[in-house]
Amino acid sequence: MRLIKPQYKSMSDEDLMISISKGDKRAFDEIYARYASALLGYFIRMLWKDREKAEDFVHDIFAKIIKRPELFDPSRRFKTWVYSVANNMCKNEYKKQEVRKNISNGLDSSYPVSDEGANVMNEVQDGQFRERFEMSLDDLDLKHSEVFKLRHLNGLSIKEIAEVLEISDGTVKSRLFYATKYLAKSLKDFNPIMNR
Amino acid sequence: MVKDIIDIVREKEFKSLSVEEKVELSDICTNEDEFNNLKQVFLDVDGVAMASRVLPKKETKKELDELFVSTYPKATGVWYSSMLASIVPKNKPLHRQPLVQIAAVGLLVFLTIPFLNNTSIDSSEKQLVASDEHKTEEIADENNLDLLEEEVSSTSPVLDLDVNEFELVDSDVQDVENGLSHAVLANATGATRGEDDHPDGIFEGEEVGVSYSIPTSEQPELLDLLTTTF
Numbered sequence: 001m002r003l004i005k006p007q008y009k010s011m012s013d014e015d016l017m018i019s020i021s022k023g024d025k026r027a028f029d030e031i032y033a034r035y036a037s038a039l040l041g042y043f044i045r046m047l048w049k050d051r052e053k054a055e056d057f058v059h060d061i062f063a064k065i066i067k068r069p070e071l072f073d074p075s076r077r078f079k080t081w082v083y084s085v086a087n088n089m090c091k092n093e094y095k096k097q098e099v100r101k102n103i104s105n106g107l108d109s110s111y112p113v114s115d116e117g118a119n120v121m122n123e124v125q126d127g128q129f130r131e132r133f134e135m136s137l138d139d140l141d142l143k144h145s146e147v148f149k150l151r152h153l154n155g156l157s158i159k160e161i162a163e164v165l166e167i168s169d170g171t172v173k174s175r176l177f178y179a180t181k182y183l184a185k186s187l188k189d190f191n192p193i194m195n196r
Numbered sequence: 197m198v199k200d201i202i203d204i205v206r207e208k209e210f211k212s213l214s215v216e217e218k219v220e221l222s223d224i225c226t227n228e229d230e231f232n233n234l235k236q237v238f239l240d241v242d243g244v245a246m247a248s249r250v251l252p253k254k255e256t257k258k259e260l261d262e263l264f265v266s267t268y269p270k271a272t273g274v275w276y277s278s279m280l281a282s283i284v285p286k287n288k289p290l291h292r293q294p295l296v297q298i299a300a301v302g303l304l305v306f307l308t309i310p311f312l313n314n315t316s317i318d319s320s321e322k323q324l325v326a327s328d329e330h331k332t333e334e335i336a337d338e339n340n341l342d343l344l345e346e347e348v349s350s351t352s353p354v355l356d357l358d359v360n361e362f363e364l365v366d367s368d369v370q371d372v373e374n375g376l377s378h379a380v381l382a383n384a385t386g387a388t389r390g391e392d393d394h395p396d397g398i399f400e401g402e403e404v405g406v407s408y409s410i411p412t413s414e415q416p417e418l419l420d421l422l423t424t425t426f
Contacts, residue, residue, distance in 0.1 A: 019281070023267075023268030025264055025265075025268075028264055036251070036252045036256075036257075037249055037250060037251050037252065038249075040250055040252050041249060041250055044250065051250075055252060055253055055256055058252050058256060059256050059259060059260065062260050063260065063263055066260065066263050066264050067263075067267055129240055133240070133241065151202070152202075152238070152241045152242070157200075158200050173200070173201075176200075176201075176202070177201070177223055180202065180234070180237075181223070181224040183237060183241075184224065184225070184233055184234045184237050187237050187240075
């Protein structure tokens with residue numbers, strides 16, 4: 001069987017994308033299994049914990065992969081490419097929300113600061129720390145929080161974050177330091193170990 | 197992967213930090229307590245990241261599957277494309293592709309089989325030719341024997357002369373018998389000589405006839421010829 005079936009699990013993301021462009025459904029299933037959950041988590045964090053919206057964004061990004069796989073440049077890494085697409089989608093959404101906010105004179109109901117019902121953090125145990133952590137992240141401005149999220153919650157390296165956000169490694173590092181310092185300070189009072 | 201400062205905080209203890217690492221960390225922590233606090237934050241964040249792994253709804257995947265089928269309606273079957281991918285892998289050079297290797301072996305076999313058949317035909321033909329030659333040699337030997345016997349038999353009627361038909365004097369009979377014996381002897385020696393002269397067995401010129409030694413007294417015309425010459 002090994003001779004006949006290609007080992008999708010061992011194939012690189014880039015090879016899977018080439019197979020997808022030729023209509024290989026199993027290659028698509030594999031890339032979906034690898035990234036759907038991570039992207040959903042990313043969208044949830046980036047889109048005000050709005051799970052429904054995040055689901056829609058996951059659908060849209062994979063629909064883009066199905067319909068226009070040629071948009072992906074095989075010389076680039078798929079991981080950084082897909083996160084940069086996701087990041088651009090979020091930025092477009094911010095702009096859209098900004099316009100709506102202006103139109104509704106600040107009475108925008110579609111811009112939840114904290115959606116308790118959809119808050120993933122509330123679904124896990126030990127919610128106190130997570131709540132505090134979430135609040136601290138929200139307090140951070142976008143350029144610092146997105147770097148921190150990509151680094152810690154999505155597991156991207158500094159170089160990958162630099163590629164996704166199209167900024168230098170040094171800028172990523174400095175933003176990361178700032179975010180880390182801020183979070184460490186804001187969570188200091190919360191953490192019992194820190195209070196010893 | 198190059199380790200960044202966060203990896204250092206996660207993996208190392210404050211006491212094991214090098215001078216360079218302490219300088220690098222000085223922006224976010226200056227003493228051991230701050231370092232440990234930072235470490236704990238990162239560990240907790242990792243826990244949050246693990247716990248926040250959420251799976252998309254099944255409906256999302258179902259919709260995407262339908263979209264895929266509608267986008268690639270004429271896509272080859274999975275078994276076919278997967279087999280093709282294994283026979284003609286894109287990431288291997290041409291000479292290492294199984295399909296090319298199979299084709300090369302097939303071509304070799306295709307080109308070799310006719311020659312194998314030819315050699316077998318040749319050997320069988322050779323055997324046939326050899327047996328034919330052997331047979332013709334045998335036949336030729338038999339024919340030679342027959343010819344010899346015929347020749348001998350053609351000369352034998354002289355021997356079969358009925359003595360009663362002629363009334364000959366004893367001496368004449370004796371002469372004739374002697375003459376015949378000489379003729380046979382001459383024939384035999386002549387043939388042998390002829391063969392000796394022509395080892396190939398090819399006799400050129402006139403056919404050697406059988407000569408009989410008959411006393412000149414019985415052939416007076418020969419004497420006449422002699423006198424005419426001189």
